[in-house]
Amino acid sequence: MYILIYILVALVILIFLLSLIAPKTYDVSRSVEILKPKDEVFTYLRSLKRMDEWSPWSKKDPQMEKKFTGVDGEVGSQSYWNGNKEVGEGEQEIKKIIPGKRIESELRFFKPFKSTSDCYFNVENSDSGGTRVTWGFSGKNKFPMNIMSLFKSMDSMVGPDFEAGMASLKKKMELNS
Secondary structure: OHHHHHHHHHHHHHHHHHHHHOOOEEEEEEEEEEOOOHHHHHHHHHOOOHHHHOOHHHHHOOOOEEEEEOOOOOOOOEEEEEOOOOOOEEEEEEEEEEOOOEEEEEEEEEEOOOEEEEEEEEEEEOOOOOEEEEEEEEEEOOOOHHHHOOOOOHHHHHHHHHHHHHHHHHHHHHHOO
């Protein structure tokens, strides 16, 4: 009986210690250069509806339920989705637009687990005359997700999707020449 109590206490202490050393935040970003003018790229990125044209998650579930509210591309516009296990359920809301430079959104996930993250696009002129786009995603690792991040980082989970999305965005934008 005492052995079981010692094991349980040891597990609780281990979980507590792991939660102390685990990362408390995450920040994943990827960049791509698009051979298009900055204003054209920025205008395209503002549209939540057009995001489906290049989003890696739209490809993972082409049949997902989508709803849009507000004026697309303006602060307050929202995109809601409900899809398969790979994409889950959630919504994205544009929170701030710095014309020609940055678009900030809030991502609210409902399934497979509840969480809120910040998402952004930074757009700037590149040295080669095109446009450099950085797509980022950041937030807080809450317990127990912070412990899980010791074994698999958010970057390793989401980074490949961001890379695929950036490649798809580049292809989509440059094909429409």
